[in-house]
Each structure stands twice: as structure tokens, then as C-alpha cells.
Amino acid sequence: MSTKTYEVPGISCGHCTATIERExxxxxxxxxVKAELETKRVTVDVxxxxxxxxxxxxxxxxxxPAAA
Ligand SMILES: [Cu+2]
Structure with missing residues (x-):
């Protein structure tokens, strides 16, 4: 298993993080999956x-979309 963290600038509220985690x-x-509002980061374990x-x-x- 590995873990990767993405910067996702489009995260602006709790609905965003819930949607990302669900999808x-x-x-x-x-x-x-862990999406964080404060840092606008999404961490995935794959x-x-x-x-x-x-x-x-x-x-x-x-x-x-994740930042490049
Ligand atoms: Cu939102």
C-alpha cells in the first residue's frame, strides 16, 4: 500500500470534503481517503x-482537480 497527498485548491467547505471522500x-x-478543508489537501491510501x-x-x- 502507498499513500499520496494532493493539493486540491477547489476545496472550500465541508460539502467539498464529503463529496471527495465519498467519490x-x-x-x-x-x-x-481523507480530505481536509483547512489545508485543502486530499490524502489517499492505495x-x-x-x-x-x-x-x-x-x-x-x-x-x-488536483494542483499540478
Ligand atoms: Cu464546498
Missing amino acids: LKFVEGVEG NSDDVLAEVEAMLAEIGY
Whole structure:
């Protein structure tokens, strides 16, 4: 398992973090998600680094693209 943290500037309230956490859990291979309002960061635990591309695609799809 590995962990990666993304900067997600679009996070602006608790609904954003709830949406991100809910949607990323649907990505196969994601073991855990924590979205933080204060820091505008999303941390994911994945069972393979290959899953990160799917995580990034999902963030973009739901309107919260990770900063480059
Ligand atoms: Cu919000």
C-alpha cells in the first residue's frame, strides 16, 4: 500500500470534503481517503501506485482537480 497527498485548491467547505471522500472511495484500489478543508489537501491510501491515475481522473471528473 502507498499513500499520496494532493493539493486540491477547489476545496472550500465541508460539502467539498464529503463529496471527495465519498467519490474517491468508489475508485477500485483506494483503501482510504481523507480530505481536509483547512489545508485543502486530499490524502489517499492505495493498494497500487497504478490506482493514482484513476484517483486523479476522478478528482478532475467531480470538479476538484488536483494542483499540478
Ligand atoms: Cu464546498
